[in-house]
Amino acid sequence: xxxxxxxxxxxxxxxxxxxxxxxxxxxxxxxxxxxxxxxxxxxxxxxxxxxxxxxxxxxxxxxxxxxxxxxxxxxxxxxxxxxxxxxxxxxxxxxxxxxxxxxxxxxxxxxxxxxxxxxxxxxxxxxxxxxxxxxxxxxxxxxxxxxxxxxxxxxxxxxxxxxxxxxxxxxxxxxxxxxxxxxxxxxxxxxxxxxxxxxxxxxxxxxxxxxxxxxxxxxxxxxxxxxxxxxxxxxxxxxxxxxxxxxxxxxxxxxxxxxxxxxxxxxxxxxxxxxxxxxxxxxxxxxxxxxx
Numbered sequence: 035x036x037x038x039x040x041x042x043x044x045x046x047x048x049x050x051x052x053x054x055x056x057x058x059x060x061x062x063x064x065x066x067x068x069x070x071x072x073x074x075x076x077x078x079x080x081x082x083x084x085x086x087x088x089x090x091x092x093x094x095x096x097x098x099x100x101x102x103x104x105x106x107x108x109x110x111x112x113x114x115x116x117x118x119x120x121x122x123x124x125x126x127x128x129x130x131x132x133x134x135x136x137x138x139x140x141x142x143x144x145x146x147x148x149x150x151x152x153x154x155x156x157x158x159x160x161x162x163x164x165x166x167x168x169x170x171x172x173x174x175x176x177x178x179x180x181x182x183x184x185x186x187x188x189x190x191x192x193x194x195x196x197x198x199x200x201x202x203x204x205x206x207x208x209x210x211x212x213x214x215x216x217x218x219x220x221x222x223x224x225x226x227x228x229x230x231x232x233x234x235x236x237x238x239x240x241x242x243x244x245x246x247x248x249x250x251x252x253x254x255x256x257x258x259x260x261x262x263x264x265x266x267x268x269x270x271x272x273x274x275x276x277x278x279x280x281x282x283x284x285x286x287x288x289x290x291x292x293x294x295x296x297x298x299x300x301x302x303x304x305x306x307x308x309x310x311x312x313x314x315x316x317x318x319x320x321x322x323x324x325x326x
Contacts, residue, residue, distance in 0.1 A: 105120055105121070105124050106124055106127065109123050109124050109127070116146060116151070117151065118146075118150075118151045118152075118153075118154035118155040118158065119155075119158070121144040121146060121151070121155040122144065122155050122158040122159055122162070124144075125142055125144050125155075125159055126162065128142075129142070129163065129165070138165075140165065141165060141166035141167060141168050141198060141199065142159060142163075142165050142166070142167055142168065143167070143168040143169075143170065144156060144159055145168075145169075145170040145171065145172035145201075145203075146171070146172060147171065147172050147173045147174065149171060149183060149186055149187040149190075152169075152170075152171055152172075152187050153187055153190050153191060156169065156191050156196055156197070157191075157194070157196065160194075160196045166198035166199070167196060167197050167198055167199075168197075168198065168199045168200070168201065169188050169191055169192070169196070169197040169199070169200045169201070170184075170188070170200060170201040170202070170203055171183050171184045171187040171188065171203065172203050173203055174202070174203050174204060175204070175205060176204065176205050176206065177204050177205070177206040177210055177214075180202070180203065180204040180205065180206075181202070181204065181214045184202045184203070184204075184214065184218070185214075185218055185221075188200055188202070188218060189218065189221075189222065192218075192219075192222050192224065193222060200215055200218075200219075201215075202214045202215045202218070216228070226261040227259065227261055228255075228256075228258055228259055228260075228261065228262075229252070229255045229256075229258050229262055229263075229264060229317065230261070230262070230263045230264070231248060231251070231252060231264050231265075231266060232263070232264070232265040232266070232267075232276050232279075232280060233248045233265070233266040233267065234266075234267050234268055234269075234272060234273075236268075237268070237269075239268065239269035239271060240268025240269055240286055241268055241269060241286030241287055241288060241290075241292065242268060242286050242290075242292065242309055244266060244267075244268040244286075247266060247309050247310055247313070248266050250310045251264075251266065251310055251313050251314060251317075254310065254314045255314060255317060255318070258317075258318070258321055260321050260324070260325045262281050262282070262317060262320060262321050262324065263279070263280040263281050263282075264280055264281065264282045264283070264313075264317055265277045265279070265280040265282075265283035265284070265295070266283075266284055266313070267283070267284070267285050267286065268286040269285070269286050270285055270286070270287060270293075273285025273286065273293070274293075274295075277293075277295035277298065278295070278298040278299075279298060280295070280298070281296070281297060281320055281324065282294075282295070282296060282313070282316055282317050282320050283295035283296075283298075284309070284313065287303070289305070290305060290306050291303055291304070291305045292304055292305075292307075292309070294316070296320070
């Protein structure tokens with residue numbers, strides 16, 4: 035059995051190399067995480083295969099197969115690559131295995147690192163069954179690029195009403211994954227949580243440093259869990275319109291004099307104030323008023 039599995043493994047390696055041309059090209063197409071898993075499994079196989087019992091040898095060979103892909107061999111051979119249809123068929127196969135055992139308490143994930151593959155696979159699955167779906171763009175990348183990829187992919191699905199739980203996969207601290215996930219759900223009005231800031235980009239009309247102010251206010255108010263909306267706009271061109279739709283708003287004016295809005299209405303002007311300190315205190319007080 036060991037010899038048979040080794041032969042199958044070599045055939046699979048030859049197939050993949052024939053398809054992609056070289057390991058270097060495979061690494062480029064399938065990503066750094068694949069390269070790490072593959073090299074680790076290859077090293078274990080080459081250095082530890084000799085002298086091991088048959089069962090241990092088979093475990094190492096299976097590790098090698100898993101390094102190549104997470105799809106069943108027959109499905110990969112049919113579709114030649116992890117397409118959306120391949121992921122969908124794999125999911126159906128595993129659903130059937132569980133249902134044959136009269137087990138239906140599970141949820142399904144068909145995550146891929148390619149946005150379009152993931153989205154199509156989840157759409158197919160959503161039309162096929164009513165089991166809960168766990169969404170994700172797997173191994174999405176760094177905090178910056180991974181957040182963008184995840185927002186596009188998961189956003190497309192969540193907007194269609196597809197998905198029950200999500201995972202944002204980033205090469206960063208897990209707390210950053212949670213923050214990105216929460217912001218994603220807030221943007222789609224699926225969660226009402228914490229401070230939502232509407233703010234303008236930098237331009238010549240701004241009457242105070244909007245970027246610095248927003249960064250400081252957002253950081254200082256990260257402890258707030260109850261929902262509240264805030265607009266921070268640097269001029270009177272866009273400021274009043276945005277302020278009418280938020281709990282607390284501030285619009286930049288000349289001579290270091292700015293208009294403060296409360297619940298969409300003009301409230302008062304402030305002059306020569308430390309904007310960050312003023313806004314933090316005002317917003318914290320408003321949260322207490324709204325939710326107590």
